[in-house]
Amino acid sequence: MASENVSTYKLPIGPVHVGLKEPITAWLDIDGEKIVNATIRPGAIHRGIEFMARDRNPIQVISLSERICGICSFSHVTCFVRAVENVADIPVPSRAQYIRALVLELERLHSHILWAGVACYSIGYDSAFHLGMLLREKVMDVLEAFTGNRVNYGMGTVGGVRWDVTSEVDKTVREMVSFYRNEFDAFYDVVTEDPIAKARMRGVGVLTREEAIRYCALGPTARASGIRCDLRWSAPYEAYGDMDIKPIVPQDYYGKAYGDVFDRFLVRVLEVYQSLDIIENVMDGLPEGPLMWEPKLPKLLAHLKKADGMGWGAIEAPRGDDTHVVRLTGGQENVTWWKVRAPTYANAVSWPLMFRNNELADAPLIINSVDPCISCMERMLITDRSSDAKQVVSKAELLEKCREKTRRLMQS
């Protein structure tokens, strides 16, 4: 591309930081300020955890799965243990199902609020960013009060959960729900009221409905393109089996789904309110009963050793459906094989489509809009192939470009 057309630059963003299972480099072909094409190169730090699992029993793999992602750690654990429970035919007590749903929704709150804040930051809306960081602390405090940890909760186990909802936890969670009902409206206002935010996000990074279907987009990314998909609705698991959850799609609110960054913002903000409702339902409907199918670990391991077969866990994580597949062989302690597919794996395939014909200044916002944890986008390298000159653009400079565009809009 660059060699045929001297006006095109090739510009890599990333690889992103080690914190993510999919640290991704985006190679952008730039013509002036316009992104002509994009190539994605993941795998800068593939850790091979699926390979590591072959030397571990299912209970040990829980700790591995918890460390796949720093935000949806419990989503991965739930997904993995559900796959194992499928193989070993282990029923989960209903109280444990409800507690799982509760933590999954707390995690979604955390993820979406953090994302909304970071998205505001990348367009230079700093007051909303700081508000996002402030609001996010509340749910992390609740998770810490509940499980003792802010990120890796040590919550899930095969056949149940490890921490119970005490009356103090109940009180803290309910307090949090009313806190968010009062305070989160600022983000709703960003979406619906602020003309500058709308100007920055409307029509940017479009993924059409047909593309989203063919490229297998997931979660809020797919829903923003108008696809009414949500595993909590189409394949209810855990406590969602007792609830009536409707997928949130922009056409229900604005008459039409554009599939742009604005719609992705809207879907996530509305899902925060949906999560608050679900959390309240869970707390109200929390049944009494045991937390685990088998609390004695040696007995559970003996049962798992006998299990033979394959299981597939798929749940709606904050960024889309998370899929784990597990093979256990009878008589063997360790997991025979394990496959993890985090939502960003699937959503990253549609990135090149979103970048096309957008401005370079919008690139950080578009990358952000899929919520791929690129907080550590360290620096970029601009290569001018025609003169063989290289220029390193720091993250700060690129971010400044993105924010300057907002300032231009505000002046005009």
Added chain:
Amino acid sequence: MPCRKDYVKESKDPHEVVACITEKFEKDVSIDIFREQKAGIKNETQFYEVWLTITRERFLELIDQLFEFDFLHFHITSGNDDGDVVTLYYHFSLFRVAEQGKRLGMTVGVAVPKEDLVMPSLFDRIPGIEYSEREIREMLGVDFDGLPNKALVFLPEDWDQTIKPWRRDETGPGPEVVRELS
């Protein structure tokens, strides 16, 4: 080649789907798992999951048959080195947006003999499969006929491509490339 580009609005009963497949593919298909997924306080069946195995020769025909039911939403390909064959499992969803609780998990297993490790690519039917086919290619050494971009996706650029990380035979990673961290 299926021309379906959107999801269907009405689902089919999973038993009907399975009956239709077994009738058409007879001895070339085997239904390995038909699982009811239960949840909730009453522990009622919420949705179904089907695992089947098909011969490689009739794989594309089966995929086209599944496309008759709905646009086949692709999740992931998993797989394992099973001695003489590499077994691949394609995980799909049918009726993803049809009705509440109607999603049907559909796993298609195919045994690929080691002397001829090639599968037809599904890229032209489902472009979203690209990363997964590239991943299986580099991790298990199964080539995909019709996949336009066969570059490495997760392994580093300087990786010795004769080593296939998920294989358990002589092409798998030997002790010299595995670093114990503890």
